[in-house]
Amino acid sequence: MARRVAAAGIFAALALVCSYVESFIPFHFGVPGIKLGLANIVVVTALYFLPVPEVCFVMFLKILISGLLFGNLMSLIYSFAGGILSLAVMMILNKTGWFSVLGVSAAGGVCHNIGQIAAAMLVTGVPVIAYYLPVLMGAGILTGCLIGLVSGRILKILKDHFSFSNS
Amino acid sequence: MxxxxxxxxxxxxxxxxxxxxxxxxxxxxxxxxxxLFAFGKGHEQGTYAEVVLNGQSYGIYDLKEDQTIRIETDLGYNLIEIQNGSVSMKEADCPDQYCVSKGAVSSSADPIVCLPHRLVIQILPDKTEPVSFDAVSE
Known part of the structure; x- marks a missing residue:
């Protein structure tokens, strides 16, 4: 139990460090919602490394604390919508065993942005926002693939040093 | 796992x-x-801009009349400018400034969104009857 809590804590802390580092990178596309999402490297890695409840815990903490520190209350709503949808989809795709971390992460990136747009449409009540969807989906594929490739490298290294079933 | x-x-x-x-x-x-979005309907130049705040129509403005509209809410303020038939977000005190960097728009497929302030400016297609126009323009 103590090991599980410690591992989840380490992942959550790492995710926050990534969010902090990313807040220094100026990133302006003129389209709201596009982000590199460095912290998602930690979430995707956790998906393969930690049991399901801990993964959800890491995701929840990452969104809540980084939202409060580096965002605002409104961005928190969008992040939660995107985070929950992408995590659910990634877990399901992972469960099927058909895809490697690359495909799972790419789908997660797309779903993150779809969730955000859906939340934005609900909050603003303006369906026209859907026009951002293709751009956001494209960006989600790109960032998702990048995150997936990096996570794959990290997981390969982790696999050699840790047992994945020691919880 | x-x-x-x-x-x-x-x-x-x-x-x-x-x-x-x-x-x-x-x-x-x-x-x-x-x-689909590029060739679908709704992608046309409009003559009216609608400001939607918190999911509700705040006002409809004629793009032919140059004007600035200042909107202040609990969440912050936005300064909207209508000039030469297009609308832009001149100023806003939102943290991300996406709405300001969006620039001037005049197409109904190109809304300006200020998510932190729950504010959207959308161009109404020409066919749309500006029902509340008279009420808003006084």
């Missing part, structure tokens, strides 16, 4: 062909949506 057995059986960390197929399907879906 995976068991060691699962790990050995198939390497989930190595990109596979199924990944590429999945990514191609996702990209195709995005491209299809982009094409």
């Amino acid at each position: 995976l068991s060691d057995d699962q790990m050995k059986k198939n390497d989930l960390f190595k990109p596979r062909r199924s990944d590429l197929i999945l990514i191609a399907i996702l990209a195709a879906a995005a491209a299809l949506l982009a094409v």
Whole structure:
């Protein structure tokens, strides 16, 4: 139990460090919602490394604390919508065993942005926002693939040093 | 989380062909949506801009009249400028400034969104009857 809590804590802390580092990178596309999402490297890695409840815990903490520190209350709503949808989809795709971390992460990136747009449409009540969807989906594929490739490298290294079933 | 057995059986960390197929399907879906939006209806120059605040219409403004509109709410303020038939967000005290960097728009498929302030400016297609126009313009 103590090991599980410690591992989840380490992942959550790492995710926050990534969010902090990313807040220094100026990133302006003129389209709201596009982000590199460095912290998602930690979430995707956790998906393969930690049991399901801990993964959800890491995701929840990452969104809540980084939202409060580096965002605002409104961005928190969008992040939660995107985070929950992408995590659910990634877990399901992972469960099927058909895809490697690359495909799972790419789908997660797309779903993150779809969730955000859906939340934005609900909050603003303006369906026209859907026009951002293709751009956001494209960006989600790109960032998702990048995150997936990096996570794959990290997981390969982790696999050699840790047992994945020691919880 | 995976068991060691699962790990050995198939390497989930190595990109596979199924990944590429999945990514191609996702990209195709995005491209299809982009094409649908680009050629679908609603992509036209408009003469009226509607400001939607908190999901409710705040006002409809004629793009032929140059004007600035200042909107102040609990969340912050936005300064909207209408000039030469297009509308832009001149100023806003939102943290991300996406709405300001968006620039001037005049197409109904090109809304200006200020998510932190729950504010959207959308161009109404010409066919739309500006029902509340008279009420707003006084």
